[in-house]
Amino acid sequence: MFELDLRSRAPIYEQLVDKIKELIINNVLKPDEQLPTVRVLASELTINPNTIQKAYRELEYRGYVYSVPGKGNFVRATVPDNNAARLQTLEREVLKNVSEMLYLGMSPHDITTLIQRSLSEDKGGKVHD
Amino acid sequence: MFELDLRSRAPIYEQLVDKIKELIINNVLKPDEQLPTVRVLASELTINPNTIQKAYRELEYRGYVYSVPGKGNFVRATVPDNNAARLQTLEREVLKNVSEMLYLGMSPHDITTLIQRSLSEDKGGKVHD
Amino acid sequence: MFELDLRSRAPIYEQLVDKIKELIINNVLKPDEQLPTVRVLASELTINPNTIQKAYRELEYRGYVYSVPGKGNFVRATVPDNNAARLQTLEREVLKNVSEMLYLGMSPHDITTLIQRSLSEDKGGKVHD
Amino acid sequence: MFELDLRSRAPIYEQLVDKIKELIINNVLKPDEQLPTVRVLASELTINPNTIQKAYRELEYRGYVYSVPGKGNFVRATVPDNNAARLQTLEREVLKNVSEMLYLGMSPHDITTLIQRSLSEDKGGKVHD
DNA sequence: GTGGTCTAGACCACG
DNA sequence: GTGGTCTAGACCACA
Incomplete structure (x- = not known):
């Protein structure tokens, strides 16, 4: 598993x-x-x-x-509640990673495609308050 | 510094x-x-x-x-050479983080905005082989 | 029930x-x-x-x-008999909790109000020996 | 210690x-x-x-x-931030304890005195945001 | 020397 | 049978 x-x-x-x-x-x-x-x-x-x-x-x-x-x-059925702090951490992380992907030669277009794909693939399933 | x-x-x-x-x-x-x-x-x-x-x-x-x-x-003037492996790691990381942002309630629109902003802010500077 | x-x-x-x-x-x-x-x-x-x-x-x-x-x-019609010990435990408990409420930023005024409210709401009903 | x-x-x-x-x-x-x-x-x-x-x-x-x-x-120099939930728990606890103290025969006056004493004895020392 | 991780193995409370 | 607690003892990374 x-x-x-x-x-x-x-x-x-x-x-x-x-x-x-x-x-x-x-x-x-x-x-x-x-x-x-x-x-x-x-x-x-x-x-x-x-x-x-x-x-x-x-x-x-x-x-x-x-x-x-x-x-x-x-x-747990509900989403964690200390969202704000965690979301900020995630945003910073993503920005850093995107910078590095650009640096390593990945094109902005490919990066955008990557993100859009992941957004549409979301399996969802949780209801937010 | x-x-x-x-x-x-x-x-x-x-x-x-x-x-x-x-x-x-x-x-x-x-x-x-x-x-x-x-x-x-x-x-x-x-x-x-x-x-x-x-x-x-x-x-x-x-x-x-x-x-x-x-x-x-x-x-170093040139970009690290184990690009492929590192890029794959970064992609997986970003996908995971995007999933979590969605799960925590961030809207796809806000995520897209975040990424686009970071793409346009890139300071560039390296020449790729 | x-x-x-x-x-x-x-x-x-x-x-x-x-x-x-x-x-x-x-x-x-x-x-x-x-x-x-x-x-x-x-x-x-x-x-x-x-x-x-x-x-x-x-x-x-x-x-x-x-x-x-x-x-x-x-x-049981009568109140438990090991009053003294139990009361002492309760007092210590309350003092500790009040300390923590103060520490967490609750104002003394609000705490007093809370207590007075609970005192006046008492449903009573037992006769003490 | x-x-x-x-x-x-x-x-x-x-x-x-x-x-x-x-x-x-x-x-x-x-x-x-x-x-x-x-x-x-x-x-x-x-x-x-x-x-x-x-x-x-x-x-x-x-x-x-x-x-x-x-x-x-x-x-840690700062007070925990998930105050609200914890404070609510503490309030419920105190109310329950006060009820029991009344039930066990403690007079409202004595209870009030107890609380006031603990409020004035607060050693403080932390600054809240 | 410090905290952090991991294992092996034991015992307890709960339902 | 389940999670929870505790011990004894080992090893590692960091500074």
């Missing part, structure tokens, strides 16, 4: 957070759907359960998941 | 790499221009010289800087 | 204890009034009877309820 | 979070002051370093502390 790079500099739990966040954003994991249990995912990925736990806890802090002790971890 | 956030989670040397790369990309630091010597920059930023050294080595490895032993470090 | 949050971190039996205690304190449940039987409440809330049982036992232990074997559970 | 109740139902790390938060709120720990290092506190309290780490991380999430890897953990 997930591909982890154990040799990467990025901590395992963060790679997990990233992957799962992506699945939620792209509506592959639906609202209130249960995530794999800590133990199951741990054995599937041959990773220590504590590491999975940490990833789930992190996702909870960031507002993508909620945990019901004794039941499991589930996808 | 540089503003470092000593309290940030990001390692200092990486902040340095990022800032300098940005200056090169935006053509503030011109091709073959000499970067501040390790000593000077270290004393200006009141930072351990080893940290500066590490940042310069990293920039050299990534193809943004070349080092002339006994002389100093200079901006 | 009760609104439980099955997704909450707080154990269900504790939520139950809290709700019922509140109803007793606010004199909604009158002295010697019978509480819903375990079975009834369990089916109403679609919750495991053991969980209800545990909540009732807890309420009995804390002095808010008495159990008549074969009859059911009833609201 | 801290008194922990190892037999309490409350997890050790949460007790720690509570104590430290209190010290920060009461301005005993000043802004930008360094907290005891993970290892030192762990050996002082004869508790596993991971547990301290978890407490510090939790404090960071809640906005009371920042961590500089390789340097240590420090008191």
Whole structure:
């Protein structure tokens, strides 16, 4: 289900957070759907359960998941609320990346195409308040 | 010259790499221009010289800087050569960020505007092979 | 009758204890009034009877309820007896919370208003020994 | 420095979070002051370093502390920003506690006195935006 | 020396 | 069986 790079500099739990966040954003994991249990995912990925736990806890802090002790971890139905700060970070990130793509020789036209494609491909699925 | 956030989670040397790369990309630091010597920059930023050294080595490895032993470090005139791989990474990154911006409620129109603005602001400056 | 949050971190039996205690304190449940039987409440809330049982036992232990074997559970007419200790705990709790409200920027005036409002809203109903 | 109740139902790390938060709120720990290092506190309290780490991380999430890897953990100079939700929780808590204090026989006058005393005793020390 | 990550393995509360 | 907590002990990156 997930591909982890154990040799990467990025901590395992963060790679997990990233992957799962992506699945939620792209509506592959639906609202209130249960995530794999800590133990199951741990054995599937041959990773220590504590590491999975940490990833789930992190996702909870960031507002993508909620945990019901004794039941499991589930996808939160609502979008995180500290939008503003996060959006600003994302904007800065994108601008930096676009600069670098230009620098590396990618044409403005190709960049625009890239963005438009990603905008039309959006899988949506969440309702905003 | 540089503003470092000593309290940030990001390692200092990486902040340095990022800032300098940005200056090169935006053509503030011109091709073959000499970067501040390790000593000077270290004393200006009141930072351990080893940290500066590490940042310069990293920039050299990534193809943004070349080092002339006994002389100093200079901006490379040509664009890094592992373009394809890096560009692919950047594209994936941008797509992911755009998805998240949509998920967080930013409108496609605002995203397009953001990108177009950044495309027209490009400072250019490098000649591609 | 009760609104439980099955997704909450707080154990269900504790939520139950809290709700019922509140109803007793606010004199909604009158002295010697019978509480819903375990079975009834369990089916109403679609919750495991053991969980209800545990909540009732807890309420009995804390002095808010008495159990008549074969009859059911009833609201105790008299106030719990370990007043002093409990009151001290409550006082410490309130002081801590007031400190935090001040720290978070709530004005002393608003805090006073909050308290006075709650004092005048008291539903009373119990006679003290 | 801290008194922990190892037999309490409350997890050790949460007790720690509570104590430290209190010290920060009461301005005993000043802004930008360094907290005891993970290892030192762990050996002082004869508790596993991971547990301290978890407490510090939790404090960071809640906005009371920042961590500089390789340097240590420090008191944040600014007040947490998700005030509204937290304040609402605190208000509800206080109302509930006041109700219970009345129920247990504490007089409205004594309650008012308690609050006023705590309001005038505020050690302040933080500047709000 | 500092925080951060990870593992292995144990125990507990809840339902 | 589930998540949550805790310990012991190891290793790494950073400055």
